[in-house]
Amino acid sequence: KAGVTQTPRYLIKTRGQQVTLSCSPISGHRSVSWYQQTPGQGLQFLFEYFSETQRNKGNFPGRFSGRQFSNSRSEMNVSTLELGDSALYLCASSDVGTSWADTQYFGPGTRLTVL
Amino acid sequence: QQPVQSPQAVILREGEDAVINCSSSKALYSVHWYRQKHGEAPVFLMILLKGGEQKGHEKISASFNEKKQQSSLYLTASQLSYSGTYFCAPGYYGGSQGNLIFGKGTKLSVKP
Numbered sequence: 001k002a003g004v005t006q007t008p009r010y011l012i013k014t015r016g017q018q019v020t021l022s023c024s025p026i027s028g029h030r031s032v033s034w035y036q037q038t039p040g041q042g043l044q045f046l047f048e049y050f051s052e053t054q055r056n057k058g059n060f061p062g063r064f065s066g067r068q069f070s071n072s073r074s075e076m077n078v079s080t081l082e083l084g085d086s087a088l089y090l091c092a093s094s095d096v097g098t099s100w101a102d103t104q105y106f107g108p109g110t111r112l113t114v115l
Numbered sequence: 116q117q118p119v120q121s122p123q124a125v126i127l128r129e130g131e132d133a134v135i136n137c138s139s140s141k142a143l144y145s146v147h148w149y150r151q152k153h154g155e156a157p158v159f160l161m162i163l164l165k166g167g168e169q170k171g172h173e174k175i176s177a178s179f180n181e182k183k184q185q186s187s188l189y190l191t192a193s194q195l196s197y198s199g200t201y202f203c204a205p206g207y208y209g210g211s212q213g214n215l216i217f218g219k220g221t222k223l224s225v226k227p
Contacts, residue, residue, distance in 0.1 A: 043202065097212045
């Protein structure tokens with residue numbers, strides 16, 4: 001099976017702009033989780049989607065949003081970019097997203113740099 | 116609820132062994148272990164489930180102590196390819212969907 005894919009791999013934006021990142025999960029997986037990784041804060045959960053519904057959301061401002069399509073592909077959007085949004089954005093797919101028993105497989109990530 | 120990992124960093128020579136610990140303040144149902152190399156995404160190593168079932172990697176083993184609410188990852192006869200940062204993420208039964216809470220990581224460096 002093909003792994004999780006994310007596009008684009010690298011992005012450079014300026015403050016105030018918005019950005020959309022895309023994630024295609026492993027075939028058959030219905031849950032997609034998004035994480036932000038920075039050197040200072042580590043891996044932090046953004047949100048999780050299952051069957052086109054957001055089931056869970058982390059502690060991030062409303063500028064961070066996402067959605068999932070009927071084919072389980074997911075996008076996340078960050079509006080009004082700030083310098084602190086520079087990070088590696090990772091998506092992870094799993095079968096049903098049961099965090100205590102299901103395995104999450106990560107994509108290669110999108111490296112976002114905000115200037 | 117973030118787990119505590121120890122040590123924060125360890126340096127080994129090829130062939131040496133290492134143990135990485137992960138402690139939780141809550142009762143665990145499972146523990147996930149990942150390794151991340153610099154500039155890459157985390158790679159799943161294994162998941163340990165309550166009751167002893169282990170799914171994952173062949174060359175790296177782990178234990179799960181429910182009473183102590185902790186897990187340990189054992190890397191034996193380390194190879195250069197073992198270098199990276201190791202993360203644990205506890206699974207709490209009935210916990211929030213799709214949300215793995217990762218520890219701060221243990222940086223492992225294997226030297227020739």
